[in-house]
Amino acid sequence: MTSRRFALLLFLLMTLSAGISSAQSSDVVIQLAASTLSSDIIQSSIDAFGAAHPGIQVQLVNYDGFGSPVQYNDDAEAYQDDLAEYFRMADVLLVDETITAEATRAGYLLNLMPLTSSDPDYSAANFRGDLANAFSWDFGQWAIPLSVDATVLTYLPEAFDAAGLTYPDASWTLDDLLFAARQLAQFDSSGSMTLPGLWIQGGANGTLIQSLVMSLYGQSIADDMVSPSVPDYSDPALAALLDTWATYEEEGYTSYPSDFDTNLVPMRIGSGFGGRVAFVTTGGGDDAPPGLQQVEESNEIDVLLPGGHAGLSVNGYAISSGTSNPQAAWELVKFLIQQPNVIQLSGATNSALVNAPTQDSIGGNGGARIFGFGGLSDEMLEAAVAGGLMPADMRFARGITTALDTMSSDSVDARTALDEAAVAFNERLAVADARAATPIAVNPPEVVQELAPGEVELTFGVVAGGRFAFGGDDVWETLGNEFAALDAEVGRVNVELPSLGSDNSTENFDCYYSGTNLVPSLDLDTVLSLDPLIFSDPAIDPNDYIPGVFEQVQLNGQTWALPIQISPLVLTINTALFNEAGVPIPTDGWSVSEFEDALRQLRNVVDTDEAPLQFNDINSTALMNLIAVYGGLPFDMRTDPATVNFTDSATMAAIQQVLDLVKDGYISYASAIDTSGGNISINIRPQGDTAISAGQGVLNFGGGRAGFGGGPGGGNAGAGNAAAAINLTVPFPTGTSRNAVAFDLGALYLSSTSQHPEACYRFMSYIASAADTLDSMPARMSLINSDRLRSAQGDTTADFYNTMATIMSQSGVILLPADVSISSLNMTNWLLDVFDRYIADEVVDLATELQIAQQKTQDYMVCVANLEEPVRSQTGAEAFQQYFQDVQACQMAADA
Structure with missing residues (x-):
């Protein structure tokens, strides 16, 4: 099908x-x-x-x-x-x-x-x-x-019961809402708020505050007596609402703490949290756990906003x-x-x-392939729509947030701010009216040219993490057009990009790109070995590649992909916080001791409840990378299957060193993912004004520049972007006994079903030789140092690529892959559980706990290795559902 x-x-x-x-x-x-x-x-x-x-x-x-x-x-x-x-x-x-x-x-x-x-x-x-x-x-x-x-008010009945407050309903006024919010807010002994009584999704001055104010106001803010209509903010009642809200803000109730759990907030204004389904994932797709379906019940209650409406x-x-x-x-x-x-x-x-x-499935291949979110019951949805504030009602509501911003920045009252907002909005409408004088025309449909006699068409796919690679879709089409214009046989390259409905099958592609290394888990019958083609290709020299990279795509003595790009795991530092703390910027790298000194000094300038270094990757690669830098290797991914060794003396010492930094508040990380019982639970630790964070595929070199993987539209942010301008990318610290680099590998694959394998390999070789024009780190040394790359990405970026290449080329460096499958997600659970309990002072004997965790991990891996993972292109959603259940059974058996 x-x-x-x-x-x-x-x-x-x-x-x-x-x-x-x-x-x-x-x-x-x-x-x-x-x-x-x-x-x-x-x-x-x-x-x-x-x-x-x-x-x-x-x-x-x-x-x-x-x-x-x-x-x-x-x-x-x-x-x-x-x-x-x-x-x-x-x-x-x-x-x-x-x-x-x-x-x-x-x-x-x-x-x-x-x-x-x-x-x-x-x-x-x-x-x-x-x-x-x-x-x-x-x-x-x-x-x-x-x-x-719909935007509604969600509340926790138990919080109201404990405070002796009546439950909110549509009859509430703004005074009622803010009185309850003040009563329900929680503070620590120093007077700092630890949990707000009211939280507005998207921020206190975001678009949802418009819905709250409009619900309470209950009247139109459009003057329909003139045509076309204009905003009318003249009513004193509207100004009174904004003045009341501004007072609440000035009291500090909307300065939310950085580490609070939104699920514990007594009142929330958002898309509804009290319904039947909190999070659903079904079907296939590499970005979602196959076959997983999570349904959560909630004791939260959704009601209309005060004033009786819903946004x-x-x-x-x-x-x-x-x-x-x-x-x-x-x-x-x-x-x-x-x-x-x-x-x-x-x-x-x-x-x-x-x-x-109704919908049985999405994508036509036996199962849904999207993430779905929904929070409202059918009854609540009907009530929300019946009393809903539609786009027609809200078309001038942006003036409300404009006025609130002006009140805060200029210290003026609501009346003054609303008058200014009306003037500003009318000026924008005048700009729109001027545009009406120039009619637009829809661009003509694309015409696909006929192939000339003897010409062939190639179908090139972009799968598994390559969707936004190198700054958008146009790059692939441009490369295809350039190659087709040069090649005597290929008349057209048809680029197929992944969608939410695709099953990521590659059998329909002549060749394809993946932004993550597929070779370790690839069905080798679906691709061709590239060795004969590479050996006869003068444009490709395996010795030109960064040491260790080419080996990542080799298996059983053969080469199964052509590497073109590297996404190293790097650290992003906040240079403003570094300067405030008096910490030298590690532009040329840093040692472990310099790294620890930086953490200690940065502790004095970050928020009291924040760690200077924050790892929030759910696969814990950053944490494992740092442990490797300290001399430990809990998982040796150089072997197949991975070697598990938590109890090696060097590994235990490295684990304890890193965990002590976590326990002392210098590092935070995302803890274990729990998939027991069919549910996914991920504990992401706080992330506020971070001094150092880890990331993969995004580089910052000042001036707002974001490197490869920057997303749609290219990887270059505007030079005026203040947030990006204070961020700088640096490598992980270098260890005393070994270095480690975690990275993902973008590579090209040649399908075994291709009718034109030689032609598609020529296209692959063309892309590989043009990797220095992409917004990424090339896998080849010659391209890292090319004039074309320095011209396209700048000297600072090229110098950083050389730094990473030098580290990766060092003798004894540990290269850690970033690929994480369903089973390897669970593979770290027992080790991370020990980490969490150690940090909480619940571990008496770390060596014993690590020994137990190692045994459970090994038992789990043996169990999973005996499972037959279904092939996406050959099986439906039921097979993936069963596979996931079998993986869970392995986890439970290891825990028994």
Whole structure:
């Protein structure tokens, strides 16, 4: 089924363009903007739409990220530029509650009212509550709702009972809410707040405060007596609410402690936490535990916000005013809002329709492949929608947070701040009105050129962590286009990027990239050995690679991948805190003793409850890296299977040294992951204003520069980014007896099913030789030192790459892989449990505890080794569910 669906997708991508064949030349082509991550899932709906609407072709236009990609910008002109670019992208586009009058008055969205009013198949009664009008203002309907979530108040009854307070309800005033919040807040002996009585998701001055104020105000802040409408903040009652809230802020109740547990907060304003499902993961995908499904019950209660309303996060589809085919686009919109997979990918969890479509699976391959979040019961959702504040109600609500910010920064009262906010908003609307004078047009559909006689097409895949590698999707397509223009045989390289609906099968690719090293667990029958091709390739010299790297992709005496990029585990230091503490910046590296001296000095400048060094990677690689630097090797990953040795004297000494630093408050780390009973529990320790943190794949060299893996749009942050400018990337300290470097390896693989293996290898070699143009650390020494890399990434970055390469090249250095599978997640549990208990002073004899943990770990590994891990491309979700249950059984047996 997977290959058939892929073939259909490939066929559509090859033919969805104007004028390719005479049979299709008269078809209408509608472009649909969609996140690249969701393209495979949406494609199944497009296929169904095409079958039901002959004569209309749908072409996907992909963008990075989730939901609507346009984010609000304080610069009104820049915001309009982003909006214009988005609405030129496609005929049909996803929008959310952040779309405001600034977009509609600029003329980017088509008024759908003529279409809805003339369509007998469309009825506002088909939507929950009044959601049909969620995007209706200024005599226009600007989008059709697709999905909805709600902002409500969640409270813990036991906290109210203990304080002798009445439970919150919709009749509460702001005074009622803040009185309870003050009574329920907890403080330590010094008077510092340890737990707030009220917590607002996203921050006290985030967008959710707008919903709270609007619910309490209970009236419109839009002046609809003029057309188009304008904001009206003139009511003294609105100013009084802001003044009351500002007083609460000034008392310090919104200065949340950095280490509190939000689950213990008596009152929370957010997306709802008292419902049936807190976190769900099902099906496959390399980023989610296969077959895991977690459902949590809660004793928390959700109610409407004080004032009797709920804030509604509504996602919908709009049609660009630049479309040439409004009727065909309208047919697509009507179809999409009924598709359950599209609803789940919109950014909200509930259909906007009364008779919500149901979903058996996502992706069409036997199981859901996305993370789903939902907190509201059906009853609470209906109440929230019935009393909900829709985007139409909130289109001028940004002025509320603008006023609150002004009150705080300029020490003015609410009346003054609201007046200033109104002026500022009207100025932005004037900018939008000016844009309306220039109509937009949707970019023409992409035309796929025919191959010349004798030319072939390659299908290149990007899987397993390569989704955002090197700064976005365009890099891969650019490399493919360059190669196709140079190669005599290859006419086109079709780049396939992973999506939430894909099963990460590689059988449909001629060759592919993975951002993580797949060789240790790879089914070698699915790839070709590269040795004959490498040996005859003058562009590839294995001796040019950083020592130890090429060996990572070799197994059974053969080479199974071509390394191109390294993601080392590095430390990011806050240079401002280093300077404040008088600690030298370790630009040229640092020894263990210098590292410990730095921790002691930094302890004086970080928050009292924060550790200077924080490891928050859930696979504990950073902690194991530091233990290796101190001379210990609990897990020797150089052997297969890994050698477990917790009781070696050097390892025990290293463990104790590192744990003593943790116990003394110099280091914090993420503790064990518990998967017993089918649930996942991860304890992430506090992270406040961190002096040193560990990270993989992101480098900072001042001036806001983020290195490889920087995410969509490239790895370069603006030079004016103050937060990034104070961060600097440095290596782990060097040990006295050995050094260690944990890293992941980006490499290229040649599929055994490829019909053009030699041609695809030539493309692989082309990419490998161009690795110094990517925003990453090349795996080859010659590329690290190339002029092209220094020109693209700068001397500071190149110097750091050389430092890492030098460390990795040292004799006796331990190279630690970063790949963590389901079974190896559990592999560290017993060791981390000893760590946690040692830090809590619950371990009397560390050697004995480590011996017990070692035995349990070895028993577990033997058990898991006897399990047959299912192959994603050959089995369904049930097989993964069973495999995960078997892994859990091994864990329980080892614990017995």
